[in-house]
Amino acid sequence: MIRTHYIKDLSQSLDGKEVTLAGWVHEVRELGNLTFLLLRDSTGIIQVIGKRGVVGESIIKDLSLPKESVIKVRGKVKVNKEAKAGFELIPEEVENLNPLSTNIPFEVTGKVPVELDTRLNFRYIDMRRLNTSAIFSIESTVLRAFTEGMYARGFSQIRPPGIVAEATEGGAELFPVQYFEYKTYLAQSPQLYKQLAIIGGMDKVFMIVPAYRAEKSNDVYHLNESTQMDIEIGFADHNDAIALLSETVTDIIKAVKSKEKHALNQLNVDIEVPKIKTVTYEEAVDALKSEGKVQIEAGQDFTREAEVGIARLFGDAVIVRDYPTAIRAFYSMPNDENPNISNSYDFIYKGIEISSGAQRIHQPELLIEAIKKKGMDPKSFEFYINAFRCGAPPHAGWSIGLERIVMKITGSSNIRECSLFPRDRKRVSP
């Protein structure tokens, strides 16, 4: 490896020791006899001090670099109470690893505001900004907490296909793929496949998959390619799935709070492990109606304003359950006592849906009935329905939208901030 240390691993106890660091020139300033260079790597920033008389003239010259140059610096750690970190680096050798051959399109230090669109066009520069890298550090920790939590609970990870021959959710809004001579689509969700895994006896499965929706909306809450963290449990119902959803969101936020202090600090975010409140759809609608700030009628889906209202009325972390069957996906299990209500639920975190799920219908005849009620043709779902004739156990599941939960954790105002290379109505590159 080129470096001996990451910047975060330096400390005053290394006073006088020689180290080799590598990263980018964050800032350079010349003040009379002094050249200050801020060196940035993926873990932090350190001040490199070139003082005439202390270091050779050629080192002073080598430090005079354009910002964002990628360099290697060998030098000695020196305790200095006045330096921000309590120590600095006295350089002995500076090497430019790959001289810049273009202008950096915008300021990485964040001092000059830049349009999101420009930042996304040059995402590989934008990622060097401390706020952007903080978001993706948190995103990685969210994925980690989800994965570790599922493995710890005995779940198996599966890889459902991304190319499907039929619409799994029965809707339009699919991206067509020319797959040799076959007309296929990008999977909107792993729904059908995770259910097949349950019918196949896997019992507890999870997956992290891209989900493609050809929605033409172009707002700050939707991506056309997003990442879903999905689970499905066999021999279980909605109450089991709701309990696991609560635990998982709690796990994720706890992990971010404990492992991402640096990133949260950078973003100026103080996140709390939420007390999760569970309310029924009916309770939520009643509360919104009596508050009177949002237009809503029983039986309607929640608008963005209604979701914000739910946060206002019930708090940051709310599970809404028992939605009307009519407004949920066809495979949602109707309630035993009142089939107009379904065993379904959403997690509304800081006023936006980050997760959706349901107990699923496992009886083939009930499934056919539900498909017909939605005005669809059971024949188009024959393969799916037939699987349920072979001994399908009761099952339930949910998925969490990765970029949605990261958006809310990081306080980002646009979901594109939380997708490394977002795909939306107008953007297919880089």
Added chain:
Amino acid sequence: MIRTHYIKDLSQSLDGKEVTLAGWVHEVRELGNLTFLLLRDSTGIIQVIGKRGVVGESIIKDLSLPKESVIKVRGKVKVNKEAKAGFELIPEEVENLNPLSTNIPFEVTGKVPVELDTRLNFRYIDMRRLNTSAIFSIESTVLRAFTEGMYARGFSQIRPPGIVAEATEGGAELFPVQYFEYKTYLAQSPQLYKQLAIIGGMDKVFMIVPAYRAEKSNDVYHLNESTQMDIEIGFADHNDAIALLSETVTDIIKAVKSKEKHALNQLNVDIEVPKIKTVTYEEAVDALKSEGKVQIEAGQDFTREAEVGIARLFGDAVIVRDYPTAIRAFYSMPNDENPNISNSYDFIYKGIEISSGAQRIHQPELLIEAIKKKGMDPKSFEFYINAFRCGAPPHAGWSIGLERIVMKITGSSNIRECSLFPRDRKRVSP
């Protein structure tokens, strides 16, 4: 939850205790006064014994079920030295959770051989076969070992896009996607994006992604949709990446060996943590030539037979390095001392390539030269090349093919065995 215990959690110490189990009817036999029912869940099989006089007549009737019925059984654990497990279940209540309404297409017990094609058509039944479920249990553990190893080493997980506007590897063999009014493609690999993440300062990244190749070959080693476990390291060279590759493959095999004893047993596989040998391309070619069993000339890519020959000559786990630059991807770094050799490597495990990687070219001018040498037009790579003008550090990486390594670990003869819902030249469903 419907059950109180998984079958694996039962033991003789529960003698006399009441438990509720749930799963599928694996076998039923009636022998005079006795009904033997083998109940299977995702963790094991237990014998349920209905003896006339001991259990009620209605229970005997309830046990008389077609194979693969999905049931719940409440009963008492009873120690019985003659039972395979040392104990059995005396049923007190049997509930058919979802009566079968079709014929199960083939024997789940594996007693009757079934064509792979038929098994894949009904994968949700095939998955109930103990050999199939063993493979996917191992696959989940491989993903776990990779993920945990990378997080433990300080890597961040990223989610590169699946839809791309350009061919990232510069070749044909892409599946076109109609993305609104844009002509786009499914990503062949996350190569470009993981490099951009390094240029963006992320330093150590990993990802688990689908890779799509529109190759028309239809052999037992290729899928058109596969899963790649990918990494990239900044401020590092091929030697660093090779060391990490050795460690990772070792980690994966150790994890399977220690966590998947049951599955390996089921598959009758005895896996060893391999001693990894590293040889140069030149040494491998020379050894193959002097052995004389395989047709090979210096400068040629290895054929399937050559890969098998490498296993024969050097063992189960071989890293071949320093391939000729001419037969590697354009972005492979030529060696400092001899540019006809590249800083590249493959991992050949049990006679098949499971991983490929290289140090990448990070200097824009060298990249342009390499693109031209492959007969391609640097203009088509302008965006990619420009990123390298902004301070790209030296970097290296690799990817491991998930289904390939699982195929070799499990001793499967066809890679389709190791993809839950494989996509190949002729198969796009289920």
